[in-house]
Amino acid sequence: MKNILEGLKVNISNKIYIKDPETSELGKNIIENSILLINEIGFDNFTFKKLGERIGSNESSIYRYFENKHKLLLYLSSWYWGWLEFKIVLSTNSITNPKEKLVKALEIVTEEPSEDKNHPHINKMILSNIVICEFSKSYLTKEVDDENKEGYFLIYKRVINRIVEMVKEVNPEYPTPKSLISTVIEGSLHQHFLKNHFKTITDCNDKTTPNEFFTALVIKQIS
Template sequence: MEYLLRDLKVVINDKIYLKDPESSTLGKKIVEYSILLINDIGFEGFTFKKLGEQIGSNESSIYRYFENKHKLLLYLASWYWGWLEYQLVFMTNSISNPTEKLKKTIEIITQTVKEDSSFSHINEVLLHKIVINEYSKSYLTKEVDKENKEGYFLIYKRLVTRIKDMIINVNPGYKYPSSLSSTVMEGALHQYFLKDHFSSLTDCDKDSSPTAYFVDLVFNSINNNN
């Protein structure tokens, strides 16, 4: 995996940014330190001024890359989903059995994230935490329909579609493949959030992972379909 992904560039909708942060040292630094700072103080407290202080650069230089912090959050989330999608494709490509392929996919989508040395400027572990805690803020906005039409959520939606197609391959007669697929994607984030903050509201803990829960949920749902 490490060698396959070493030269990978996650392709993100160029309408999200003004200048591709991957195109310069400063851009990569903006991404790197925004992850560290958002994880540390939260998205509400995060500002470009604070980020500029962290990286030793003028606030105005950050605005050359991103119009606002909402677009930066969209960029970070899109990068995470793209990175996850590449892992899914590489790790399931050789699996021919539909059931095993779906099970592996659920494991990849819901697993605890480990840092990927292929991207030295991005801490995937912290980015995963940000997606868990902050991702909903990227689409719970008045502009969501417009941004959806602009393709801002394309990678996320593509992942949901991949899982939906795998569910259909296991059971073509299952009535709710899209709903179940989106439940896995969104529910995995929610279960990790509950596990960290409202532990009495979930059965996922150190002995029972979100992965085990979603494997059970998905296969019980599609196997018991009437």
């Protein structure tokens, strides 16, 4: 799987960016350092001016790739969900048992990712932390309906619906698989946040992971 992941190209809607950052060294530099800078100072404090200073480039050069920082956040989150989708497809393709396939998919979307050497300009662990802390800011906007129509959230929704189909394979009679899985994925991000910041209001910790909690929840719910 490692060799396949090395060649992964996440197909993100070209409406999100002006110029594909994966097509140039500057673009990759923008992605690499935007991840690091957002993680350091938070998305609210992040600006293209600060990013330009960090990479030693004019602010205007960043605007040649992204219209604004909201579109950059959409790009980063889309890349993250696309990476998880690719892992789900590869990891479950050879699993024939429906329940085992579902458990594996749940593991991928609820676990804390480990770093790998694929796509060295994208730190997966830091990007995961950004998604945990900042992803909701990409859709809790007045423009969400228009952006949804433009396909900005297509990859995220596709990840959910892939796992929904796995739930249906395990139990075709379960009445609310979409609500269940969308709750699990959003809830996993929230539990990871609580585990890191509000430890007194979650049971998730180093011994009880969000993956264990949500897998047990889903299996019990659909059985």
